[in-house]
Amino acid sequence: MTQSTEYSKHVTVLLAGGLIEPAVMEAINAIAVKYNLTFYLTMAQNLRLLGASEENLDTIKQELLDLGLQLKGPGKFPVPKACVGMPYCNLGLVDTFALCEKILARFGDRTGVKPKYKIAISGCPASCAGSRLVDIGIVATRKGYDLYVGGKGGALPRVGRKVAAGLSEDEVLEAVGKLVDFHAARTLKKQRMFKLLDEPDFPFSVE
Ligand code: SF4
Incomplete structure (x- = not known):
């Protein structure tokens, strides 16, 4: 894990009930490796990717959305x-x-x-x-x-x-x-x- 000393950006993938299929995990992992991100398992059973930057955050989000994933954001119904x-x-x-x-x-x-x-x-x-x-x-x-x-x-x-x-x-x-x-x-x-x-x-x- 490489973590900047500056405040880093993150993105949270919403997981229904904390479940994630191996193939999806593999695809998310590839993105994490590509952008040198770290996984954090949130208290709400979601998957947060830590260590993004201002420059690559939107690209990371888009790559996750392209996998069909839901990302945490304002106005969303909370995943139980x-x-x-x-x-x-x-x-x-x-x-x-x-x-x-x-x-x-x-x-x-x-x-x-x-x-x-x-x-x-x-x-x-x-x-x-x-x-x-x-x-x-x-x-x-x-x-x-x-x-x-x-x-x-x-x-x-x-x-x-x-x-x-x-x-x-x-x-x-x-x-x-x-x-x-x-x-x-x-x-x-x-x-x-x-x-x-x-x-x-x-x-x-x-x-
Ligand atoms: S509440 Fe705890 S003990 Fe009960 S079904 Fe769920 S995991 Fe099992």
């Missing part, structure tokens, strides 16, 4: 983080990656999404994806999905509040839609979900 779930974890109750894909299929094309909320999907109540520590947290249980809203990390962390329990997958998608629409309608520029929990017409009752 997911634990490994079923069938890869013996406690897993659901296929977390499949639910992640369904959420992206429903909402991923949205543009102009106001910052900022994070979504996490956990395949059982152990909640390894940190579902109670993000704005919209989905947790599989033996009785269906529980939904948490308003969690966050940062300097002033908060635990999400349960707003629904025992949901089917379709009901989860519907509930996520209600939440992101409410956030869009009630946010001027930027707002975390916890600030909306006390709104009188918040679309769920909060435990």
